[in-house]
Amino acid sequence: GAVVSQHPSWVICKSGTSVKIECRSLDFQATTMFWYRQFPKQSLMLMATSNEGSKATYEQGVEKDKFLINHASLTLSTLTVTSAHPEDSSFYICSAARQGFYEQYFGPGTRLTVT
Amino acid sequence: AQSVSQHNHHVILSEAASLELGCNYSYGGTVNLFWYVQYPGQHLQLLLKYFSGDPLVKGIKGFEAEFIKSKFSFNLRKPSVQWSDTAEYFCAVTLYGNNRLAFGKGNQVVVIP
Numbered sequence: 001g002a003v004v005s006q007h008p009s010w011v012i013c014k015s016g017t018s019v020k021i022e023c024r025s026l027d028f029q030a031t032t033m034f035w036y037r038q039f040p041k042q043s044l045m046l047m048a049t050s051n052e053g054s055k056a057t058y059e060q061g062v063e064k065d066k067f068l069i070n071h072a073s074l075t076l077s078t079l080t081v082t083s084a085h086p087e088d089s090s091f092y093i094c095s096a097a098r099q100g101f102y103e104q105y106f107g108p109g110t111r112l113t114v115t
Numbered sequence: 116a117q118s119v120s121q122h123n124h125h126v127i128l129s130e131a132a133s134l135e136l137g138c139n140y141s142y143g144g145t146v147n148l149f150w151y152v153q154y155p156g157q158h159l160q161l162l163l164k165y166f167s168g169d170p171l172v173k174g175i176k177g178f179e180a181e182f183i184k185s186k187f188s189f190n191l192r193k194p195s196v197q198w199s200d201t202a203e204y205f206c207a208v209t210l211y212g213n214n215r216l217a218f219g220k221g222n223q224v225v226v227i228p
Binding site: 044046049108 | 147149151157158159160161164166205209214215216217218219220221
């Protein structure tokens, strides 16, 4: 149990376009979902925390107007990278947690390449 | 701000050797501690976690970790590694009552058959 999926697994887009990444909890209800960014050879950096039905909380330095997060249901959160630029190229990973639990279950990640 | 340190980013060892990966965090207060593993091509999986109680925690696949509060450490160990333990290992910390994870930079472990 506790499976999290992401779609797409990889995406290539042109500079200036927007890209949406989906994160789904397949067999549990996730009251909280998290979005991370991972650069090559580096650790995961938390970008934002989203709770179902409310606005996401962004970490310092993360542009909320650029990285739009929606958590409209207990099984789905989306991250939209707006007006993407090459420096947004990265590996984006989501995780999900049940209400009242600290343990997070991670998705497989989405490789974004902006040309 | 939370800070998690992992040293010796690259570790290469032979099968049956013992493995110890260090993890130190930089702030006081009650913490929750985790070790995650990422096998090649796969997503992050939880190896073990510490919330409270016995500071020696046993996880999956023969791994264990010891929480030493006075040293702000949560080192991961396995007495005898296998080739299938080749992976990247991440230590992570949250403050009690807060579920925002701070990750260390990871240890890339390669086990040679």
